[in-house]
Amino acid sequence: MVDDATTDDEGQQQGVYLVEGGSFERDQSYIDDRITADGSSGWPVEAGRYRLVVARACPWANRAIIVRRLLGLEDALSMGICGPTHDADSWTFDLDPGEVDPVLGIPRLKDAFEARFPGYPRGITVPAMVDIPSGGVVTNDFRQITVDMSTQWTAFHRDGAPELYPEALRDEIDDVARKVFEDVNNGVYRCGFAGSQEAYDEAYDALFARLDWLEERLATQRYLVGDTITEADVRLFTTLARFDPVYQVHFKCNRNKLTEMPVLWAYARDLFQTPGFGDTIDFLHIKQHYFLVHTDLNPSGVLPKGPDLSGWLTPHGREELGGRPFGDGTPPGPPVEGEVVPAAHSAG
The missing domain is CATH 3.40.30.10 (Glutaredoxin)
Structure with a gap:
């Protein structure tokens, strides 16, 4: 393994590694302290702290x-x-x-x-x-x-907060999230930062094989695990929201666009139109980050004008599959003052 000493996907001097064959490997060494309810970690949960x-x-x-x-x-x-x-x-x-x-x-x-x-x-x-x-x-x-x-x-938690990590489904959530991370969340970066044709081809094939798997899985169920939104859906959504604006072109993930995968595109729109999801997406910030920070991939610094975002607000029809987005809970209210995405940066 060779330390390439270049910046990672978010532009930080965090070891980016190229293994033999030019494969991208994310440095996953994080500070693993936790903030816990009982304070046994040394960091107790406290409001305002x-x-x-x-x-x-x-x-x-x-x-x-x-x-x-x-x-x-x-x-x-x-x-x-x-x-x-x-x-x-x-x-x-x-x-x-x-x-x-x-x-x-x-x-x-x-x-x-x-x-x-x-x-x-x-x-x-x-x-x-x-x-x-x-x-x-x-x-x-x-x-x-x-x-x-x-x-x-x-x-x-607010009254009506959903269970995003229900105990009975944790094993399945973890399993799905692991597959999605390896092949999709991190897979797009493995395509974009591949150091050889062989490494790119391998990452590309794994990415689209997993997207096809997700397309099949979600054809008959509204959400990834169970009949409500879970942690697994959150983890997939943030990659899907960036796919056409960035990954499809910038990272050469170009077998097809998200908008050309009917099930995943409808699923992504369903979540986008759910309070708490689309209202957190800043498409301008997303494009500015990837295209302006990754100067090795975009040395000209030209920022793309597209794509057309209006499709995110079109009907998705996923209600026909049943499911209850928040289970026995309720949707969150509007974003608080100071945390609203500017209208010019969103699909709204």
């Missing part, structure tokens, strides 16, 4: 934005939003007045990592949970953050 730092451009952070919305954690867990473009050093708070996060008082997310781990050697990634009193990062393990929102923050 932590700040979730995200970027709307990032699919991994987008998961956390969606789960926080669905569960109604806005009052208990504040959110800082980084801009879509940055250098190789850190995500930055350039959307805020003075380019400083108003709660943490820092201009760069890296400052929170350094506050806890001086000389932090790995990538400065989002989402990240930051302890407000100390100013130090707690965790950037995107896989665990959303699960813990569902299982550890229950005291602060």
